[in-house]
Amino acid sequence: MASYDCQGMRSSQEEATMETGAGLDLNLVVATVNGSGSQSANLILTRALFAMGIPVAPKNVFPSNIEGLPTWFFLRATAEGHQAGRRLADLLVALNRATFQQDLDRLEEGGVLIYEEAFGEPVADRGVIAYPVPFAKLAKQVAPLPDMRKYLANMIYVGVVAEDLGIPEGFLEAAVGRQFRTKPSAVSANLEAINLGRAYFRDRLTKRDDLVVSQLAPIEGKLLLEGNQAVALGALMGGCTVFGWYPITPSSSVADHLTALSERLRVDRDTGDRRIAIVQAEDELAAAGMVIGAGWAGARAMTATSGPGISLMAEFVGLAYYAEIPAVFVDIQRVGPSTGLPTRTMQGDLSFVYTLSHGDTRHPILLPGTVLEAYDFTQEALDLAERLQTPIFILSDLDLGMNLWMSDAPEYPDRGFDRGKVLREEDLLKMSRFERYRDVDGDGIPHRTLPGTRHPLAAYFTRGSGHDEAARYTESEEVYPRVMARLRRKLDGAVGLLPEPVADGDPDAEVGIIAYGSSDAAVAEARAELARRGMSTAYLRIRSLPPSPQIGRFLERHPRVYLVEQNRDAQMLQVLRAELDPQLTARIRSVLHFDGFPLFAADVLDLILADQTTVATPPPRLVAASRTGGG
Numbered sequence: 068m069a070s071y072d073c074q075g076m077r078s079s080q081e082e083a084t085m086e087t088g089a090g091l092d093l094n095l096v097v098a099t100v101n102g103s104g105s106q107s108a109n110l111i112l113t114r115a116l117f118a119m120g121i122p123v124a125p126k127n128v129f130p131s132n133i134e135g136l137p138t139w140f141f142l143r144a145t146a147e148g149h150q151a152g153r154r155l156a157d158l159l160v161a162l163n164r165a166t167f168q169q170d171l172d173r174l175e176e177g178g179v180l181i182y183e184e185a186f187g188e189p190v191a192d193r194g195v196i197a198y199p200v201p202f203a204k205l206a207k208q209v210a211p212l213p214d215m216r217k218y219l220a221n222m223i224y225v226g227v228v229a230e231d232l233g234i235p236e237g238f239l240e241a242a243v244g245r246q247f248r249t250k251p252s253a254v255s256a257n258l259e260a261i262n263l264g265r266a267y268f269r270d271r272l273t274k275r276d277d278l279v280v281s282q283l284a285p286i287e288g289k290l291l292l293e294g295n296q297a298v299a300l301g302a303l304m305g306g307c308t309v310f311g312w313y314p315i316t317p318s319s320s321v322a323d324h325l326t327a328l329s330e331r332l333r334v335d336r337d338t339g340d341r342r343i344a345i346v347q348a349e350d351e352l353a354a355a356g357m358v359i360g361a362g363w364a365g366a367r368a369m370t371a372t373s374g375p376g377i378s379l380m381a382e383f384v385g386l387a388y389y390a391e392i393p394a395v396f397v398d399i400q401r402v403g404p405s406t407g408l409p410t411r412t413m414q415g416d417l418s419f420v421y422t423l424s425h426g427d428t429r430h431p432i433l434l435p436g437t438v439l440e441a442y443d444f445t446q447e448a449l450d451l452a453e454r455l456q457t458p459i460f461i462l463s464d465l466d467l468g469m470n471l472w473m474s475d476a477p478e479y480p481d482r483g484f485d486r487g488k489v490l491r492e493e494d495l496l497k498m499s500r501f502e503r504y505r506d507v508d509g510d511g512i513p514h515r516t517l518p519g520t521r522h523p524l525a526a527y528f529t530r531g532s533g534h535d536e537a538a539r540y541t542e543s544e545e546v547y548p549r550v551m552a553r554l555r556r557k558l559d560g561a562v563g564l565l566p567e568p569v570a571d572g573d574p575d576a577e578v579g580i581i582a583y584g585s586s587d588a589a590v591a592e593a594r595a596e597l598a599r600r601g602m603s604t605a606y607l608r609i610r611s612l613p614p615s616p617q618i619g620r621f622l623e624r625h626p627r628v629y630l631v632e633q634n635r636d637a638q639m640l641q642v643l644r645a646e647l648d649p650q651l652t653a654r655i656r657s658v659l660h661f662d663g664f665p666l667f668a669a670d671v672l673d674l675i676l677a678d679q680t681t682v683a684t685p686p687p688r689l690v691a692a693s694r695t696g697g698g
Contacts, residue, residue, distance in 0.1 A: 091144065092143075092146070092149075092157075093144045093158070094155065095112070095140075095144075095157070095158045095160070096142075096155075096156035096158070096173050096174075097109060097159075097160040098137065098138075098159065098160065098161050098163050098167075098170040099160075099221070100135060103218070103221065104221055107222075107246055108222055109140040110125075110242075111239065111242040111243055113125045114246070115229070115241075115242040119234070119235075119280065120283035120284050122144065122473055123144050124143040124151065124588070125140070125471050126466070127469070128411070131408065137163055139173075141153070141665075147595075149668070150472060151592050151666065151668050152665055154667050157179065158179045158181070158228065159179070159181070160224050160228065167182070167186050174195060176194055177194040177196070179197075179198070179276045181227055181228065181231070183203065184200055184201040185201065196275050200224075200264075202220045203220065208263060209259050209260045209263055219260040222261050222264070223260050223267075225260075228264075229265060230268040231268060231278060232278055236265075288476060289473050289476075290474060292477075293320070293438065294441045294468040294469070295317075295324060295371075295399065295463075296324045297438040297439065297441040298321050298445050299322075299325035301441065301443065301445030301477075302321075302369060303328055303329065303343075304477075305446035307449060309343070309344050309346075309357065309369075310343065310346070310370065310371075311355070311357030311361070312346075312347060312371055312372070313347065313349070313353070313354045316410055316465075317410065317468055318376070318398075321397060322347070322371060329341065329343050329345060350379065351370075351372055351380055352379045352383065354376075355370060355383035355384065356383055357370075358370045359394050362394045363529060367393075367484070368394060369394065371396075372396070372398060372399075374407075374415065375405075377396070377398050377420060378419075380396065381424045384424045384430070385426065385428060386531040388424060389531055390531050391457060391554075392456065392457075392458075393453045393456055395448045395461070396460050398463070400413055400414055402415065403415050403416075412465035412466040412664070413634060413661060414632055414634050417432070417638040417642070418641055418642060420460050421612055429555075429613065430460055431457070431558065431612065431613070432459075432461075433448055433459065433461045433566060434462055434583045434612070436582075436584055436585060438467070438474045439474055442477045443477075444461055444610075450484060451565070454485050454564070455557060463584070467585040470665075487512070488512055488513070488514040489514070489515060489516070490515070490520070495516070495524045496522065501516070501527075502527075502538070503515065503528075503536075504535070504538055511553045511557030513536075533546070534550070558613060559613070562614075565611035565613075567615055568608055568609050568610055569608045570606065570607050570621070571607075571608075572605040573604065573605050576603045577603075577625065578629070579606070579607065579621060579627070579628040579629070580604055580605070580606050580607070580630075580671075581608075581609060581630045581639075581655070582631040582632075583632075583639060585665070585666065586666050586671075588666075589668045589670060590631055590668075592668035593669075593672040593675070596672055612642060613646065614647060618647065619648060619651055622654055627656065629655075629658050629675055629678075630643075630655045631658045631660075633661060658670075658675065659689065660690075674689040674690075
């Protein structure tokens with residue numbers, strides 16, 4: 068097949084050698100209607116290609132209603148294993164009449180269009196190779212009941228695409244079996260629909276495009292994993308015993324995965340007792356209360372929510388911060404403010420979460436950029452919460468959390484749990500005095516006891532109001548600043564315990580790029596394209612807040628630095644400006660993307676290339692262009 072550069076335009080390279088994967092960069096986009104059952108079809112194609120040894124990067128963009136609005140699925144397959152999507156499709160499957168003509172704008176010049184024949188001739192003059200297919204009519208042949216036709220129509224498109232690309236039947240059969248492993252009775256009907264689509268393309272259409280895929284060497288040691296699934300697995304491996312939650316998109320699948328995993332891994336085989344409490348609360352406020360109460364009692368407790376839920380939890384978070392109670396909050400970010408775009412992705416909660424609650428508060432934040440980090444950071448967060456006796460936040464997002472990512476397999480942890488400064492009865496027997504909020508080690512972290520400790524010194528009042536080192540109520544103008552200064556000292560000391568930034572590239576490059584979270588995949592691909600064009604770059608991925616000193620050193624080395632963020636207001640830049648040398652942060656030029664779609668490499672590449680023509684004071688922000696242009 069033909070190869071494509073980062074912008075998505077056809078290059079002059081000859082047909083690639085598919086057996087080695089050279090030049091493979093296929094971008095499939097499926098435009099359909101929410102509620103039509105397209106997700107199963109999309110996953111079958113994804114898993115079939117992956118089983119063929121082809122690296123894949125699927126992205127699902129769906130609306131927040133139950134049924135009827137447009138939804139798009141981006142499936143990218145590349146020899147290089149790029150995990151970001153591309154804006155424009157080499158192959159577009161158009162099954163939504165309402166958006167048919169607009170969806171044509173998502174197709175490359177000279178691309179392939181598979182569409183419902185009943186929509187009529189497409190209005191396209193860019194050399195599009197079009198294959199009309201009567202999906203609705205064909206669905207009647209395999210689905211006598213009308214309610215099933217829209218679902219099986221999607222499987223027919225799987226067959227048409229598979230025949231066009233040359234996907235062997237065996238890989239599709241295996242993918243169908245996996246998709247419907249809990250509903251084996253559905254396998255035969257879906258395979259029948261797929262075979263009908265293959266037969267229609269083979270018998271009624273003439274292949275006029277050069278798109279083809281071939282089996283490559285197996286992808287060893289890799290699997291497809293969602294970020295939310297990785298968080299759930301990390302919670303189990305990190306020793307979580309209480310999970311309080313309330314349903315909210317896009318975090319609810321954390322609880323779903325945790326429940327499913329717990330049924331297998333946290334049930335005593337002899338007694339049937341469950342070793343974890345997963346409680347759906349009446350709202351997010353109650354969920355936060357459950358988690359904080361459990362943390363106070365000595366459990367490893369956490370919740371998962373999104374921006375609106377975080378808003379409701381603010382008061383309880385302030386209590387946990389001031390009373391110094393361990394708790395872990397996982398925020399799978401979506402587009403706000405208010406209800407916003409509930410099923411679109413964003414990095415819009417950073418500045419809000421960092422100082423969540425009223426008064427002077429700051430919280431450690433972990434920023435996973437891969438599903439493996441979502442797994443590892445969840446375990447680390449549970450340790451950090453107990454070691455620092457404070458709320459710990461993990462900021463993921465919908466793109467990382469709800470999409471499948473090609474990843475190395477998570478490793479079984481080889482470390483024990485860090486419970487922090489917990490005094491047991493044997494410790495108290497050696498002491499003449501215990502004061503809950505006194506710093507005896509100079510690191511800002513006091514000792515604590517757990518309820519039920521059998522020693523008279525163990526008892527104390529937990530204070531969310533003004534208190535001194537002995538947990539006695541006070542409104543003293545001398546004591547309060549002393550307590551707050553200690554809390555600040557505790558957080559400052561935590562920086563060395565948090566995940567350090569990851570650096571890559573030329574340490575002497577003039578241009579540096581900083582990013583965090585799920586932006587990593589798009590930045591990595593953009594950097595590869597910049598290198599191909601002769602521009603050397605250095606890269607720093609921030610993985611936690613408060614900021615590491617490594618960020619300042621990175622800014623010192625590189626005269627021009629681009630900070631990539633998926634929000635409107637350059638929230639990470641606001642944090643860095645507040646906490647780092649202003650002369651260094653003045654070098655930063657924001658690259659901002661906030662339309663709710665996952666970040667693509669071209670969103671980064673186009674703005675950096677355009678900005679390279681400027682030499683004056685950097686603009687305050689560079690905003691990603693419309694989704695329908697570029698690659």
